[in-house]
Amino acid sequence: MLLTPKATRGGLWLLWKDEDIAVHATSISNRCIHATIHLHPSQPQWTLSTIYGHPDARQRSQTWLELQNLANNINNAWMLMGDFNANLDPSEKQGGRPPNIHKMAAFRETINACNVMDLGFCGQKFTWASLLVELIESRATSNGKLRVINGLKSI
Numbered sequence: 001m002l003l004t005p006k007a008t009r010g011g012l013w014l015l016w017k018d019e020d021i022a023v024h025a026t027s028i029s030n031r032c033i034h035a036t037i038h039l040h041p042s043q044p045q046w047t048l049s050t051i052y053g054h055p056d057a058r059q060r061s062q063t064w065l066e067l068q069n070l071a072n073n074i075n076n077a078w079m080l081m082g083d084f085n086a087n088l089d090p091s092e093k094q095g096g097r098p099p100n101i102h103k104m105a106a107f108r109e110t111i112n113a114c115n116v117m118d119l120g121f122c123g124q125k126f127t128w129a130s131l132l133v134e135l136i137e138s139r140a141t142s143n144g145k146l147r148v149i150n151g152l153k154s155i
Contacts, residue, residue, distance in 0.1 A: 053085030
């Protein structure tokens with residue numbers, strides 16, 4: 001599945017290799033791909049939402065609203081992951097200007113409204129860096145029902 005870029009930036013791909021996995025796109029928008037995933041006939045299906053948050057913070061509210069609306073209709077396991085281009089906490093940024101508290105609050109409200117928790121990660125703390133700034137902008141979250149899915153590894 002491919003969400004094509006606008007102009008010269010952006011775009012989102014959802015790729016898979018295993019022949020035993022069934023992926024069905026349920027919704028594709030400007031910044032998100034939502035799909036149902038079926039790993040094995042004996043496993044329950046679950047929902048995956050991949051996100052590429054708008055680089056302009058003023059335009060992220062559309063994505064936050066889309067996620068909140070989707071959360072109201074998900075009853076199974078749900079993983080929400082991607083580059084949100086947003087931070088939950090000031091500790092997720094080093095260097096540069098201080099993070100905008102209001103923008104972080106809007107993202108945190110969305111995460112809370114979706115009833116998902118950060119799954120943590122293995123590897124480097126920061127997911128984006130320049131010469132002077134390091135940020136955590138990519139993450140994987142889940143609604144807690146995902147632990148019933150066997151075969152999932154670390155993020």
